[in-house]
Amino acid sequence: MLVYESVVVMNVISTDVLxxxxxxxxxxxxxxxxxxxxxxxxxxxxALGRSGxxxxxxxxxxxxxxxxxxxxxxxxxxxxxxxxxGLSDPSLAKILSNEIDKRLGEIMDWGLKLDQxxxxxxLLSHTSGHRLPRSLSAKKGKTGLGILHTLRKKxxxxxxITTWSDVITVELVxxxxxVIGAAVIDLTTNTPYVIQSKSTILATGGxxxxxxxxxxxxxxxxxxxALGLQAGATLIDMEQIQFYPxxxxxxxxIAGLCISFYHYSKLYNANGDRxxxxxxxxxxxxxxxxxxxxxxxxxxxxxxxxxxLDATDVIDQVKQEFPHEYQLCADQGVDLAKExxxxxxxxxxxxxxxxxNEYAQSDxxxxxxxxxxxxxxxxxxxxxxxxLSECLVFGARAGIHASYETFTKxxxxxxxxLDKFLQTKSGQHRPFEIKMLIQEVxxxxxxxxxxESGLQEALNRMNAIGQKLQNIxxxxxxxxxxxxxxxxxxxxxxxxxxxxxxxxxxxRESRGAHYIEEYPKLQNAIxxxxxxxRQGQNELRQKEVHPNDTTSEN
Amino acid sequence: xxxxxxxxxxxxxSQYEIDWxxxxxVLNVLENIYRYHDPSIAFRFSCRTGxxxxxxxxxxxKPDLSCQKKAExxxxxxxxxxxxxxxxxxxxxxxxx
Numbered sequence: 001m002l003v004y005e006s007v008v009v010m011n012v013i014s015t016d017v018l019x020x021x022x023x024x025x026x027x028x029x030x031x032x033x034x035x036x037x038x039x040x041x042x043x044x045x046x047a048l049g050r051s052g053x054x055x056x057x058x059x060x061x062x063x064x065x066x067x068x069x070x071x072x073x074x075x076x077x078x079x080x081x082x083x084x085x086g087l088s089d090p091s092l093a094k095i096l097s098n099e100i101d102k103r104l105g106e107i108m109d110w111g112l113k114l115d116q117x118x119x120x121x122x123l124l125s126h127t128s129g130h131r132l133p134r135s136l137s138a139k140k141g142k143t144g145l146g147i148l149h150t151l152r153k154k155x156x157x158x159x160x161i162t163t164w165s166d167v168i169t170v171e172l173v174x175x176x177x178x179v180i181g182a183a184v185i186d187l188t189t190n191t192p193y194v195i196q197s198k199s200t201i202l203a204t205g206g207x208x209x210x211x212x213x214x215x216x217x218x219x220x221x222x223x224x225x226a227l228g229l230q231a232g233a234t235l236i237d238m239e240q241i242q243f244y245p246x247x248x249x250x251x252x253x254i255a256g257l258c259i260s261f262y263h264y265s266k267l268y269n270a271n272g273d274r275x276x277x278x279x280x281x282x283x284x285x286x287x288x289x290x291x292x293x294x295x296x297x298x299x300x301x302x303x304x305x306x307x308x309l310d311a312t313d314v315i316d317q318v319k320q321e322f323p324h325e326y327q328l329c330a331d332q333g334v335d336l337a338k339e340x341x342x343x344x345x346x347x348x349x350x351x352x353x354x355x356x357n358e359y360a361q362s363d364x365x366x367x368x369x370x371x372x373x374x375x376x377x378x379x380x381x382x383x384x385x386x387x388l389s390e391c392l393v394f395g396a397r398a399g400i401h402a403s404y405e406t407f408t409k410x411x412x413x414x415x416x417x418l419d420k421f422l423q424t425k426s427g428q429h430r431p432f433e434i435k436m437l438i439q440e441v442x443x444x445x446x447x448x449x450x451x452e453s454g455l456q457e458a459l460n461r462m463n464a465i466g467q468k469l470q471n472i473x474x475x476x477x478x479x480x481x482x483x484x485x486x487x488x489x490x491x492x493x494x495x496x497x498x499x500x501x502x503x504x505x506x507x508r509e510s511r512g513a514h515y516i517e518e519y520p521k522l523q524n525a526i527x528x529x530x531x532x533x534r535q536g537q538n539e540l541r542q543k544e545v546h547p548n549d550t551t552s553e554n
Numbered sequence: 555x556x557x558x559x560x561x562x563x564x565x566x567x568s569q570y571e572i573d574w575x576x577x578x579x580v581l582n583v584l585e586n587i588y589r590y591h592d593p594s595i596a597f598r599f600s601c602r603t604g605x606x607x608x609x610x611x612x613x614x615x616k617p618d619l620s621c622q623k624k625a626e627x628x629x630x631x632x633x634x635x636x637x638x639x640x641x642x643x644x645x646x647x648x649x650x651x
Binding site: 048253 | 588589597600607622624645651
């Protein structure tokens with residue numbers, strides 16, 4: 001039961017700032033908004049601060065007193081822009097590279113301890129695509145957990161912040177063209193509520209559950225993209241989905257687990273060839289994730305799988321830097337000190353997302369977005385360990401700027417609209433089956449290697465899935481019903497997948513993570529895909545990136 | 555192969571017989587029960603990699619992570635699952651956070 005200090009009238013709860021999602025971005029937003037003096041309500045559809053993809057994040061890229069002597073914001077900025085393949089928004093990238101040292105300093109003041117090397121200095125490690133070593137670690141490669149622990153403690157100690165676990169957002173609520181709150185369901189009691197807020201921050205993470213094999217938690221069902229779209233916000237470059245190139249394929253119990261030390265291990269195909277000598281002779285396995293994913297997917301597609309990773313030569317470094325991964329594999333029967341492990345790509349990160357400006361503000365009034373749910377920073381390829389950096393920097397920006405909003409209005413929202421998710425239904429398809437159908441389509445046609453005909457087929461199949469979603473079988477409506485949760489999530493997944501497929505179909509070139517066989521090269525003109533909803537219809541338009549927009553000089 | 559599973563659901567105990575491969579984790583077993591035997595079973599999980607700890611429950615009498623623990627029967631022939639004894643249980647195996 002929610003214990004809340006503000007007014008609760010007829011299931012309407014009022015707050016200044018509503019934060020949806022409690023990973024590193026959401027918790028940061030909440031803490032910074034509360035520091036400005038605002039009342040904050042932070043929701044999570046699972047256990048607060050324990051259910052996002054931040055949990056599994058291994059390291060964080062950053063700058064500070066500890067940096068490599070040659071490192072500085074402009075060098076970091078250029079790495080991000082190079083990696084973004086022309087689609088990174090330089091104004092967002094500049095903010096990240098300029099503000100990460102400040103945000104890291106603050107979270108360290110709040111208790112985060114960075115891992116140290118033997119000489120008592122902060123341990124800096126190299127990650128593919130960063131030209132200088134700037135990856136930092138906490139809790140020995142469990143950096144996301146360390147950050148969440150620090151932020152959770154900070155948030156729960158602050159009496160301006162109310163936390164609420166196990167409550168899922170179904171819709172954002174608007175007045176004219178402004179978001180004024182959200183319609184949610186408390187899964188522990190099946191009670192619908194309307195939340196009235198002066199500003200709302202989406203921080204629900206990504207959508208990697210659109211694919212059957214993923215590094216992400218089960219909660220990554222694209223809720224924020226669907227909510228943003230429904231509220232009228234623009235989604236940018238949704239076709240840009242990062243696959244973590246080297247993830248565990250077997251044993252099945254840890255399938256999808258990222259192998260963070262691939263860049264200094266060796267990859268082999270079934271013929272025993274170290275295949276990266278063919279795809280990236282200069283960098284070999286130390287290639288950016290888009291290049292490596294396409295190479296691995298090509299090997300598998302052309303029948304040279306299964307692929308393996310051999311870390312036996314570097315096992316001491318692995319044990320020192322990534323003890324959790326080493327131990328997990330050992331516990332599941334693979335001792336990396338003695339044997340290779342079978343690997344394959346796993347869906348990992350959405351580079352696209354809700355379009356934001358420098359203030360983490362969407363193009364709908366009152367709606368802010370932070371972390372993976374936002375789009376534009378990483379463009380066509382996110383550099384390793386930039387996800388947590390984005391969460392800290394843009395979580396803070398979202399929290400601070402959302403605090404300036406003062407307009408408030410009691411939502412006129414008919415909560416009976418949510419009853420459809422809470423009542424038994426005698427249709428044909430269980431909600432989890434809809435999720436699996438979406439995963440099958442995405443896996444078959446919208447994975448690493450795409451074709452135009454495949455994407456056309458995906459569009460057709462998505463239409464069919466949309467109809468099945470209107471014909472649901474739902475038998476369990478008790479409290480904390482997995483069927484209810486799956487039904488709402490399937491609805492969010494469907495809207496998100498639809499945006500991805502349309503955006504992929506529109507990009508007739510291969511750029512960043514989007515590789516399409518018929519158009520293997522870059523087009524000269526760099527275009528953003530903008531996907532949005534107007535008068536009940538989804539629309540997509542392309543917007544050219546001005547050449548000067550993609551350089552750090554601008 | 556089949557596996558006999560007993561789940562303590564507070565007022566009742568439910569029993570299931572599921573198809574069993576020996577590389578299944580306890581979480582795989584629960585997912586199988588939800589999909590093919592009993593849509594009303596309630597359990598919590600997130601990361602599947604032993605980090606978030608939200609899938610913790612009593613497995614054959616001992617607290618463990620259901621995403622990492624191999625599904626095996628104990629001496630009585632059953633895999634027995636129950637919620638952690640500490641804290642409030644929302645339903646079945648789910649603890650309040």
